[in-house]
Amino acid sequence: MFLKTVSVCAVFFATALCFAIEPERSVIQIQTYRQSPDWSAPWRFDAVQRSGGSGFVIRGKRIMTNAHVVSWARQIILRKYQDAKPHIAQVEFVAHDCDLAILTVEDESFFDGLPALEFGELPPVRSTAVTYGYPAGGEEISYTRGVVSRIELSPYSHIGNRRLLTVQTDAVINPGNSGGPVIQDDRVVGVAFQGIPGLEGAGFFIPPPVIQRFLKDIEDKRYDGVPLAGAGITPLQNPAYRARLKLPNNNLGARVDRVRSRTGATNVLRADDVLLKIGEFPVASDGTVLYQGNRVFCALGFQLGQSGDSVPVQLWRDGHAQDAQVTVEAETDDQREGNQYDVQPRYFVFGGLVFTSLSRDYMRDSGREGAETAAGEFNYELFFRSREEPEMTREEPVVLSSVLSDPVNANFSTRGRVLVDRINGIRIEKIADVICAFTTSTNTHDMIEFGKRGTFECLDHAEAVRANDKILKTYGISQDRHL
Amino acid sequence: MKQCPLFTLLVLIATLPSFAESPPIIAPSAWEKSVLRIEVARKAYDYYQPWNRRNDRAMKTGIVVGERQILATAQDLSDQTLVRVQKNGRGKWTTARVEWIDYHANLALLTAEDAAFWSDLRPANLSGKPPGEGAQLQIVRWREGKLENRQAEFTQFTVRESEGSAINHVQMELDSEIHDAGSGEPVVADLRIAGITFSQRGRACRVIPVSFIRSVLEAHKSGNQRGLGYFHFYWQPAENPASLAQLQLIGEPRGVLVIDVPERLDGSAPVLKPHDIILQIDGFDVDMQGDYTDPEFGPLTLENLSTRGKWAGDDVKMKIWRDGKPLDVTYRLPGYDFQNSLVPIAVRDQPPDYLIVGGLVFQPLTTPYLQRWGAEWERTAPFRLNYYRSDEATKTKPSLVILSQVLPDKFNIGYQEYRSFVVNQVNGQRVTSLTELQAALKQPKDSFHVIDFVPNESLQRIVLAAGEAERQATQRILQRFGITDAVQITSKTVAAK
Numbered sequence: 001m002f003l004k005t006v007s008v009c010a011v012f013f014a015t016a017l018c019f020a021i022e023p024e025r026s027v028i029q030i031q032t033y034r035q036s037p038d039w040s041a042p043w044r045f046d047a048v049q050r051s052g053g054s055g056f057v058i059r060g061k062r063i064m065t066n067a068h069v070v071s072w073a074r075q076i077i078l079r080k081y082q083d084a085k086p087h088i089a090q091v092e093f094v095a096h097d098c099d100l101a102i103l104t105v106e107d108e109s110f111f112d113g114l115p116a117l118e119f120g121e122l123p124p125v126r127s128t129a130v131t132y133g134y135p136a137g138g139e140e141i142s143y144t145r146g147v148v149s150r151i152e153l154s155p156y157s158h159i160g161n162r163r164l165l166t167v168q169t170d171a172v173i174n175p176g177n178s179g180g181p182v183i184q185d186d187r188v189v190g191v192a193f194q195g196i197p198g199l200e201g202a203g204f205f206i207p208p209p210v211i212q213r214f215l216k217d218i219e220d221k222r223y224d225g226v227p228l229a230g231a232g233i234t235p236l237q238n239p240a241y242r243a244r245l246k247l248p249n250n251n252l253g254a255r256v257d258r259v260r261s262r263t264g265a266t267n268v269l270r271a272d273d274v275l276l277k278i279g280e281f282p283v284a285s286d287g288t289v290l291y292q293g294n295r296v297f298c299a300l301g302f303q304l305g306q307s308g309d310s311v312p313v314q315l316w317r318d319g320h321a322q323d324a325q326v327t328v329e330a331e332t333d334d335q336r337e338g339n340q341y342d343v344q345p346r347y348f349v350f351g352g353l354v355f356t357s358l359s360r361d362y363m364r365d366s367g368r369e370g371a372e373t374a375a376g377e378f379n380y381e382l383f384f385r386s387r388e389e390p391e392m393t394r395e396e397p398v399v400l401s402s403v404l405s406d407p408v409n410a411n412f413s414t415r416g417r418v419l420v421d422r423i424n425g426i427r428i429e430k431i432a433d434v435i436c437a438f439t440t441s442t443n444t445h446d447m448i449e450f451g452k453r454g455t456f457e458c459l460d461h462a463e464a465v466r467a468n469d470k471i472l473k474t475y476g477i478s479q480d481r482h483l
Numbered sequence: 484m485k486q487c488p489l490f491t492l493l494v495l496i497a498t499l500p501s502f503a504e505s506p507p508i509i510a511p512s513a514w515e516k517s518v519l520r521i522e523v524a525r526k527a528y529d530y531y532q533p534w535n536r537r538n539d540r541a542m543k544t545g546i547v548v549g550e551r552q553i554l555a556t557a558q559d560l561s562d563q564t565l566v567r568v569q570k571n572g573r574g575k576w577t578t579a580r581v582e583w584i585d586y587h588a589n590l591a592l593l594t595a596e597d598a599a600f601w602s603d604l605r606p607a608n609l610s611g612k613p614p615g616e617g618a619q620l621q622i623v624r625w626r627e628g629k630l631e632n633r634q635a636e637f638t639q640f641t642v643r644e645s646e647g648s649a650i651n652h653v654q655m656e657l658d659s660e661i662h663d664a665g666s667g668e669p670v671v672a673d674l675r676i677a678g679i680t681f682s683q684r685g686r687a688c689r690v691i692p693v694s695f696i697r698s699v700l701e702a703h704k705s706g707n708q709r710g711l712g713y714f715h716f717y718w719q720p721a722e723n724p725a726s727l728a729q730l731q732l733i734g735e736p737r738g739v740l741v742i743d744v745p746e747r748l749d750g751s752a753p754v755l756k757p758h759d760i761i762l763q764i765d766g767f768d769v770d771m772q773g774d775y776t777d778p779e780f781g782p783l784t785l786e787n788l789s790t791r792g793k794w795a796g797d798d799v800k801m802k803i804w805r806d807g808k809p810l811d812v813t814y815r816l817p818g819y820d821f822q823n824s825l826v827p828i829a830v831r832d833q834p835p836d837y838l839i840v841g842g843l844v845f846q847p848l849t850t851p852y853l854q855r856w857g858a859e860w861e862r863t864a865p866f867r868l869n870y871y872r873s874d875e876a877t878k879t880k881p882s883l884v885i886l887s888q889v890l891p892d893k894f895n896i897g898y899q900e901y902r903s904f905v906v907n908q909v910n911g912q913r914v915t916s917l918t919e920l921q922a923a924l925k926q927p928k929d930s931f932h933v934i935d936f937v938p939n940e941s942l943q944r945i946v947l948a949a950g951e952a953e954r955q956a957t958q959r960i961l962q963r964f965g966i967t968d969a970v971q972i973t974s975k976t977v978a979a980k
Contacts, residue, residue, distance in 0.1 A: 236897070238895065238898060384870075387938040444729075454717075456742065456758075458726040
């Protein structure tokens with residue numbers, strides 16, 4: 001679940017020979033100068049990097065592209081078709097969960113002569129579509145035709161912990177074409193966004209239902225996110241299980257295996273409920289619904305609306321069918337389990353000890369994704385504890401990321417990359433607890449306990465307070481905290 | 484028993500008094516009458532299909548050490564079906580048997596009934612002393628009918644876990660050009676045995692020193708069957724003066740900090756507490772890195788004091804610092820049993836346990852099971868299963884049962900892809916062993932078996948039909964997959980609830 005094989009890259013389809021209109025005029029080349037943080041030294045950013053992507057003009061003098069094209073951007077430069085002039089763009093909305101973004105350009109004349117592309121419907125499988133974009137390997141626009149080969153819920157690798165509706169084509173994948181439109185019958189039927197390394201002839205684009213939901217979401221000038229079911233749903237095909245639930249063996253109904261706490265489903269659904277219908281979609285025993293001729297996982301039924309919507313469901317419970325309403329919500333509790341963007345990591349430095357939030361990004365950046373002890377603790381804390389020990393789950397697990405060498409901490413046996421358990425006997429639930437523990441301490445020595453084995457170190461409190469400014473200055477840290 | 488993984492610099496190079504005078508080069512013929520080849524035929528098990536077994540063969544080296552006694556390492560002797568020995572490096576093989584084996588000490592004694600076999604053999608001298616720094620030794624073995632005698636240079640004494648066990652004891656490291664050693668080849672110096680090899684990685688050979696061997700053999704000879712003990716607590720170095728000050732230690736910085744004292748399954752009260760400082764063990768001062776000065780080997784990690792002439796059940800005297808004052812305590816060494824770990828690191832002399840019900844295969848979670856993921860199993864085996872290895876067994880959770888796979892059949896349709904889930908309850912009863920699973924399956928709920936797994940992101944419950952339908956399905960599946968028995972349970976039940 002941690003290492004998604006799908007990687008973000010650009011899709012690029014071969015030549016489209018002729019069109020009634022000229023969509024390429026509305027396809028924009030995007031150059032992004034980005035700077036992402038060093039998650040282990042969170043006050044610091046990596047070197048500026050340039051990357052390329054694509055976008056296209058939509059109604060309202062806006063440009064649509066992928067979120068991953070513009071994430072961590074310091075500067076975004078647009079170039080029009082066969083026009084050398086650079087234009088500066090800003091991100092108006094970004095949706096990291098569905099990998100879409102809307103850009104605006106200060107100079108509205110940018111849009112002169114650029115028709116807005118219109119959106120079409122979900123393309124049928126076996127039909128062909130053409131992707132427009134600016135993939136690596138050249139400066140000019142490129143076209144690739146591909147067959148719509150599969151439509152299903154797939155992982156969105158930009159966020160890393162969402163499965164949304166995706167269209168797979170047999171197009172070749174090339175970096176730099178991300179965000180480009182996929183066009184069929186003069187209408188946009190997708191936004192190219194990712195491929196699978198090592199799997200040639202498979203490209204993916206974001207289909208209209210996801211795009212339209214995103215556009216509706218931002219109508220109130222705020223992006224809320226893709227709503228989720230709040231429950232784990234599994235197939236229900238074993239005759240014995242169906243018989244135990246007194247459910248007819250008629251190939252209908254998927255089982256609610258678990259319900260997430262603090263979601264709209266928490267007080268509505270319960271384990272061993274059987275979902276017979278989600279919205280208008282009958283649910284099959286393999287957990288799928290028939291959506292525009294495609295068998296897709298039934299969670300889609302909860303993802304089509306907006307956060308806060310009420311989705312009618314038909315349940316099988318206690319031997320008979322009943323109706324209920326599930327309020328679907330965009331989840332934020334699990335954001336540390338996915339990749340995070342555009343928000344500087346939270347940290348606090350005291351006595352040279354650098355505390356930061358445990359996150360998937362931190363684990364990747366610190367090389368702690370394996371199975372060795374520290375990585376194991378991180379993995380368990382981040383991905384398993386909330387399921388196995390919900391009562392012990394921390395709101396924001398904190399790690400001692402590193403120890404900035406100074407006489408005050410020179411004798412520490414640990415140099416960081418350990419989970420913080422307690423400070424001065426208080427269980428650390430979030431970074432604010434760390435700050436509180438040190439700033440309110442009246443102890444001569446502060447005791448910091450780590451990990452499941454209880455290793456600990458003590459710090460002379462007065463000396464640490466005295467050393468703080470010097471340490472921050474020595475290591476070029478302008479502020480002792482970012483929250 | 485273990486040092487904390489955070490602190491890795493605890494195994495120190497011994498700095499013994501240097502008496503590295505060159506030993507006389509021993510002519511190979513001096514060992515011809517003592518060194519033997521051992522051939523072991525053994526059963527090897529497939530933990531993915533635990534009902535399968537195949538034949539395996541291993542070659543080892545043994546040394547005649549006494550009246551009709553051959554010393555060997557315990558490695559590759561488990562699950563043996565036939566052991567044979569050969570002298571002179573060629574010719575006739577003679578049937579032998581394992582007379583005694585201690586997997587934790589990694590030592591075994593073999594014998595052969597054929598009196599003629601012993602006629603021209605001569606016991607080796609086990610009275611060797613630890614070599615000094617840079618001392619030259621030889622590794623001896625039979626190879627292609629000739630006695631090979633390779634130079635080896637002593638590098639250090641260390642305290643590490645025994646090969647195939649979690650017991651720590653003193654070991655010797657050598658540097659040698661020899662290839663493929665580590666199968667019990669004697670290391671000799673000055674016409675005496677200095678140790679026997681048990682592993683080789685690159686040029687580094689690891690050796691069980693002769694004094695440890697002597698100590699274990701003498702205990703065996705005197706009828707001590709208790710085996711080796713160990714320290715069942717975790718500690719960290721005390722190099723941070725602020726930590727010692729916080730714990731109110733008076734005087735020079737010294738000792739190590741106790742950080743975790745797991746529950747003892749025998750119910751005995753824990754002697755140590757987290758944040759105790761261990762200052763002395765059996766009269767030896769413990770320094771800040773956790774070393775003491777061994778009279779024989781020089782500086783060694785304190786774990787060695789649990790095996791230095793001590794056995795399970797023996798008392799170890801400790802001077803500790805607790806609550807700002809010194810305290811004398813007596814620590815009774817627990818015995819080590821593979822089955823006392825939540826995830827046993829080894830299973831010896833028995834086939835893998837399993838239980839099949841309706842095609843669902845349940846197995847105890849063991850390290851050999853995880854090792855079926857291949858050479859990189861610590862990285863490639865399912866993370867959650869692997870991570871249980873860092874948990875301690877407790878009275879309420881002494882072991883774990885997993886659904887390892889589903890043998891497909893119409894009876895279990897819909898479940899074929901499920902695997903690697905840890906069982907929590909079956910029919911409402913907590914299950915931590917196959918014995919408990921067996922008992923729980925005798926009490927179905929309304930003609931169904933309800934199997935609940937430890938909460939995870941994939942699946943938390945399976946339901947099977949119970950009764951005649953299940954029995955028929957199980958029989959059908961056994962027949963189709965060529966499995967003789969639905970149940971194979973030979974492990975003892977671990978801990979009382």
